[in-house]
Amino acid sequence: MQKINCFSSMRVEYYNNWIEPKTDSKTLKFPAEILYAERLELLKTSTFEPQKFEESEDPETHMIVSYLMDTIDSLPGRPDLAFEKLWSAINYFLGFLNTQNSWSIRREHKLLDKVTNEFWCDLIDEEKQPDLALSFLKLMNLIPKQSGEYLVRRLFEDVTRSTIINQSADHQLNIQKRVKDALGNSLYNELSKKYLESKSRIKKNGELYGEKSANYLVGQLFCKILRGDIVTLSGKTYQLNIRQQIRLALNGYLYTYRNERFHGSVFSSTFRSSKANLNTYAHSFYMFHISYILLMVLVVKLLPVGVSFQDISKNLNNNFEKFNTIFESQIYK
Structure with a gap:
């Protein structure tokens, strides 16, 4: 018993x-990694500080702590791997809640909807x-342009011409359905129409150029929408x-990013690609931060860690300031 207590502690x-370990740009070889390390060295900042927990013998707490240890061990160099560990912790909670509440939900996306309604939407509430x-909302306002x-x-994007690994019509339809459920049919259809119009208008410079330009223009709209800004399309205003x-x-x-990473649909060495740059890091860290806030909501609500929602908010705000400082030029403004 003493041994268990010792390891728990x-x-x-x-x-x-x-x-967080210091980066050393001199030991790196790939351009994006060097650029990122030099940025951290220049700013003399860390990327993340974990929320401290009280000691506990609770088995669920230690399952989550085990995932969190692996999470922080991936930082600062691999925020994409840190995201995967956070999602594994969220996935553990999904199974735990499914069993504890006798929901008997078999499909992960259905279980995710259930937890979204009963926990995340219920607790991340301006009155409660x-x-x-x-x-x-601060985090939503820090969305990177690349996201x-x-x-x-x-x-x-046309799946027959897409450069996205394993992109298929079925995969795209699933993403479209999830986003349509979040936005509502009217706003989703306006965005789809805007994309086609933008692509067609700039197509005279070539198919690929038109597609890239449409991605950029409608991508800016998605940034505004996630931030909760008012957008006007076809004379009608929308605000989430x-x-x-x-x-x-x-x-x-998150679920799209999760599916691509867990199903082998991304280049694994994300930051060792010829296309990688600080935008790549900003996007990965943004996915990480959204996952972290969702996980911490479940931790505070369900586990005896001696932490309040006010404590978590202070920790989150501190980490968001770090993100804003590091990726100031990559964030949509």
Whole structure:
């Protein structure tokens, strides 16, 4: 029994006292990695600080702490792998809640919808948890430009010409359905129409150029929409409320990113690609931060970690400031 207590204490202590390792641009070889390391060295900042937990013998707590230890061990160099560990922790919670509440839900996306309704949309609420809601809205306002374009490409690019690995019509239809559920049919259809119009208008310079330009233009619209800005399309105004923002962030961005990473549809060495740059890091870190806030909501609600939603909000805001400082030029303004 003493041995179990010792290891329980060691895990929490490791997580609570973790100090992010320094980057060294001189030891790296790939351009994006060097650029990123030089940025961190110039700013003399870390990318992330974990929320400290109280020690506990609770088995569910230690399952989550084990995922979080692997998460922080992936930073600062691999935010994409850190995201995967956070999603694994979220997935553990999905199974835990499914069993604990006797929901008997077999499909993951259905289970995700259930938890979204009963936990995330219920708790990230401006009246129930104003500090938490404000933190979430701060994060929505930090969306990188590449994240806007990322979703546009998955939604609207011609799959027969797409450079996205394993992109198929069925895969694209699933993404379109999830985003349509988040936005509503009217706004989704307006965005689809805007994409086709933009692509057609610039097509005179070549098919590929027209597609890239449409990705950029409609990507900017998606940034505004996720931020909760008012957008006007075909003379009609649209603005997402916080529940819709949660759904778009989760069902549009995170679940798409998750599926591609877990199903082998991305280049694994993300930051060692010829296309990688600071935008690539910004997008991966943004997916990481959205996952982190969703996971922490479940941690505070369900686990005996001695942390309040106010504590989490302070930790989130601190990490978002780091993100804003590092990726100031990559964030949509």
